[in-house]
Amino acid sequence: MVHIVGAGPGDPELITVKGQRLLKEADVVIYAGSLVNEEILKICKPEAEIYNSAQMMLEEILHVITLAEKEGKTTVRLHTGDPSLYGATQEQMDAMQARGIEFDVTPGVSSFLAAAAALKQEYTLPGITQTVMITRRGGRTPVPDTESLKKLAQHQTTLCIFLSVSLLPEIKQDLMSAGFKSSTPVAVVYKASWPGEEKIIRGRLDTIVQQVKDANIDRTAMIVIGHCLNSENRQKSKLYSPTFSHMFRQARF
Ligand code: SAH
Numbered sequence: 001m002v003h004i005v006g007a008g009p010g011d012p013e014l015i016t017v018k019g020q021r022l023l024k025e026a027d028v029v030i031y032a033g034s035l036v037n038e039e040i041l042k043i044c045k046p047e048a049e050i051y052n053s054a055q056m057m058l059e060e061i062l063h064v065i066t067l068a069e070k071e072g073k074t075t076v077r078l079h080t081g082d083p084s085l086y087g088a089t090q091e092q093m094d095a096m097q098a099r100g101i102e103f104d105v106t107p108g109v110s111s112f113l114a115a116a117a118a119l120k121q122e123y124t125l126p127g128i129t130q131t132v133m134i135t136r137r138g139g140r141t142p143v144p145d146t147e148s149l150k151k152l153a154q155h156q157t158t159l160c161i162f163l164s165v166s167l168l169p170e171i172k173q174d175l176m177s178a179g180f181k182s183s184t185p186v187a188v189v190y191k192a193s194w195p196g197e198e199k200i201i202r203g204r205l206d207t208i209v210q211q212v213k214d215a216n217i218d219r220t221a222m223i224v225i226g227h228c229l230n231s232e233n234r235q236k237s238k239l240y241s242p243t244f245s246h247m248f249r250q251a252r253f
Contacts, residue, residue, distance in 0.1 A: 002065055002075045002101055004089060006082040006108015007031070010194035012039045014114065019106045027073035030061055032087070035080035035220065037194060053077075058088075062095050069101055082110040085134065086162055112160040114192035115222035118200055121187075123158040125228045127235040131157035137164040137171050153178035158226035165190075165221040168209050175205060175225065182206035185229035190221040202229075 003022045008014035015023070023029065024043050031041065033052035041050060049068075053061055061077075068075045079087040083105060096103050112134060116123055123132045133152050136143060141163075143149075153159065153175045164171060165188060176182065186208040190199040203211045205225070212221075238244040245251040 002069070002077060002096060002103035004077045004079065004083050004093070004103060004105045006106060006110075007036045007040055007078045007080055008109040009081050009111040009114035009192050010035075010037045010197075011114075012037055012042075014109045014193055015040060016106060016108065019108060022074075022106060023076050023078065025074060026076040028064065028068040028075040029078060030056075030064060030075065031078040032080050036078055040078075058091060058095070061092065062099070065096070065101065066099065079108070080111070081114075082108045085110055085112075086136065109193075111192055111222050112162070112224075115160070115187075115189040115224055118189050118192045118198055119187050119224065119229075121224070121228065123160075123224075123226075123228055125234060126237050128227050128230075129157045131155065132160060133157050134160050134162065136162045137167045137174070139164070139167055149174040150178045153180060153225075156180070156227065158224065158228045161223040161225070165212065165223060166218050168212055168223070171223065171225075172205055172209055180205060180225070184225060184227070187224045187229055188212050188217060188221050189224070190215070190217045192222060 005019040005022055007019065020043060026044065026048055028049045029041065029044055030051045030053050033054035044050060051064055065075050077092065079089060083089045093103065124130050135147065135149065135152055137149055149171060161171065175184070182205050184205045186203055186205055188201040188208065191197040199215060199217065201208065201211050201215055201217070242252045
C-alpha cells in the first residue's frame with residue numbers, strides 16, 4: 001500500500017494527524033527533499049528506508065515503490081504542502097494505477113495557506129474580492145496562453161503565485177499591463193512557517209522587486225498580490241453583522 005501524504009509547508013507541526021501517523025508507520029519513505037523539512041522525518045521508524053526524491057527520476061521512484069509492494073511493505077510518498085499543487089503527483093498516481101498498485105492521498109497544508117497565516121491575512125474580503133487564484137508565471141515550465149498572468153490579473157482577484165519569485169520583474173510588468181496600479185500591495189513570504197527561517201517582505205508593485213533582491217530571496221517564496229492586502233476601505237462581513245440572519249442566528253436589529 002502506498003500513501004501519498006502532504007507534509008505541510010515546513011513547520012513539522014503542520015502535517016495532519018493522519019499524515020503523521022502514516023509516516024510513523026511507514027516501512028519506506030520517499031520525500032521531496034528540495035522542500036520538505038527533514039525535521040519531520042524524525043518520527044519515522046529507525047529501520048525505515050528513507051529516499052530523497054530530489055535525486056531520483058520518475059522510473060526510480062516507481063522502482064522503489066514496486067519493490068516495496070512486492071515485499072508487502074507500506075510506503076509513504078511525502079510531498080511538500082498539499083500534493084495536489086505543483087507536486088508532479090499525477091504522473092505517479094497514473095503509473096501506480098497502471099501497475100495495479102493501491103494508493104491513497106492525505107492532504108496537507110499548502111504554502112499559500114501558510115503564507116496567509118504568516119501575513120495574518122484573509123484572502124477573500126467582502127466588497128474587495130471573493131476569489132483566490134493559484135498560479136505560477138511561465139518560465140521553464142510553460143503556462144497555457146489562456147491563463148497567462150496578464151489575463152488572470154485582469155480579474156483583480158487575490159493572486160497567490162508559486163514557483164516564480166525569480167521572475168518578479170516579469171510579474172510586475174504583466175500585472176501593470178493588466179491594469180494593476182504601481183501602488184498595489186504585494187507581499188512575499190519566504191519559507192512560510194519554517195521555524196526561525198520565515199521572512200515576510202511587504203511592499204508595492206513598484207518597490208517589491210528591489211526589496212526582494214535586497215533580502216536575497218530567490219526561491220521557496222509565495223508571492224501574494226491583491227487589494228485584500230490594502231488595510232484601507234475594508235468592509236465588515238455579513239456573517240457576523242447584527243442585521244444579518246442565517247441558519248444559526250436571527251438578526252438582532
Ligand atoms: N505542493 C506545494 C507546492 C510545491 S511547488 C504546496 O502546496 O505548497 C514549490 C513552490 O511552493 C515554491 O517555489 C514556493 O513558491 C512555494 N512554497 C513551498 N513551500 C513554501 C513555504 N514554506 N513558504 C513559501 N512558499 C513556499
